[in-house]
Amino acid sequence: MKITKNRKKINSEVDQTKNYSIIDAIKMLKSFKFTKFDESIDLAINLGVDPRHADQNIRLTTSLPHGTGKEVKVLVVTQGPKEQEAKDAGADYVGKEFLDKLKSGWDDVDKIIATPDMMPELGKLGKVLGPKGLMPNPKSGTVTTDISSSVKEIKAGKIELRVEKNGIVHAQCGKSSFDESALEENVKTIYETIMKAKPASVKGTYFKKMTISSSMGPGIKIDHGNI
Numbered sequence: 001m002k003i004t005k006n007r008k009k010i011n012s013e014v015d016q017t018k019n020y021s022i023i024d025a026i027k028m029l030k031s032f033k034f035t036k037f038d039e040s041i042d043l044a045i046n047l048g049v050d051p052r053h054a055d056q057n058i059r060l061t062t063s064l065p066h067g068t069g070k071e072v073k074v075l076v077v078t079q080g081p082k083e084q085e086a087k088d089a090g091a092d093y094v095g096k097e098f099l100d101k102l103k104s105g106w107d108d109v110d111k112i113i114a115t116p117d118m119m120p121e122l123g124k125l126g127k128v129l130g131p132k133g134l135m136p137n138p139k140s141g142t143v144t145t146d147i148s149s150s151v152k153e154i155k156a157g158k159i160e161l162r163v164e165k166n167g168i169v170h171a172q173c174g175k176s177s178f179d180e181s182a183l184e185e186n187v188k189t190i191y192e193t194i195m196k197a198k199p200a201s202v203k204g205t206y207f208k209k210m211t212i213s214s215s216m217g218p219g220i221k222i223d224h225g226n227i
Contacts, residue, residue: 010218019223025212026183030176032217038069039176039215041183043190045169046209048202055199058163059139062193066182067157069175070110074151077114077122077136082147086113089151096121107132113142113150133162161193169194176214187212191227 010032020028029041049056075093076086086094093109099121105128112129114122114136122129122136129135136142140160144150163169173186191210198206213219 014218014220016221019221019225021226022184022187022212022222023180025220025222026180026187028220029212029214029217030180032214033176035216037215039217040068040070040172041174041176041178041212041214043169043171043173043187044211044213044219045171045190045194045207047163047167047169047194048205048208049163049167049199051163051165051167053199053201055201056163058161058169058194058197058199059137060193060197061140061158061160062189063153064157064159064173064186064189066174066178066186068159068172069178070172072110072154073108074154075109075112076147076151077112077118078147079115079118082115082145085147086151089148090155091147091151099125102128107134109134111142111154112136113144113147113154115145115147116143119143133160159190161190161197173212187222188227191224 014028033039047058049058051057073092075098076091077096077098078086078094079096083094091113096118102125112134119136126135138144141150141153141158159171161169161171171190173190174183195207207224210222210224211219212222
């Protein structure tokens, strides 16, 4: 297979056996920008947890100081006066009539917020919404009566950190157009949030590895021991 010029540059500059400081890893990623679009910057965090145990099935939220750079489309499933509250807060879609659209496979939305009274109906869509990560959950603040705060927080950069069955947490921490310092602060916020969530039952190494990457760039390992 022919190696492209861009890949040669990456291979020559990234030592896959080395852990880099956050700022050095970010600088390298930004130097590997070969596309015209504003790439997402993402983290992959390997944890020594077993999500099959309820107390190790980590699912929490944090607000990034500089947001994700992504415009988040929010659907609020509610009824009555809460509909106007959702619209005033900036929700993109509002109303229980969207239940039928969801049933038919519509998913042009990034987050779904629901009031508790709507959850029995949404619960019926678990097989549809669950695999897409769209099912509202009290732990992530998306099942709530405080619709206004929830919508505004998500629009401002609140993200969900959820461990997958293989023990990995994936999280977007910004865009390649962000300043290096802004990306660094976002990464540190995610790291600190994950560390505070360490379950008491975890034996051995809890935080194993953290890798940062861009949409079209390489994965670069971060030395989390010096954060």
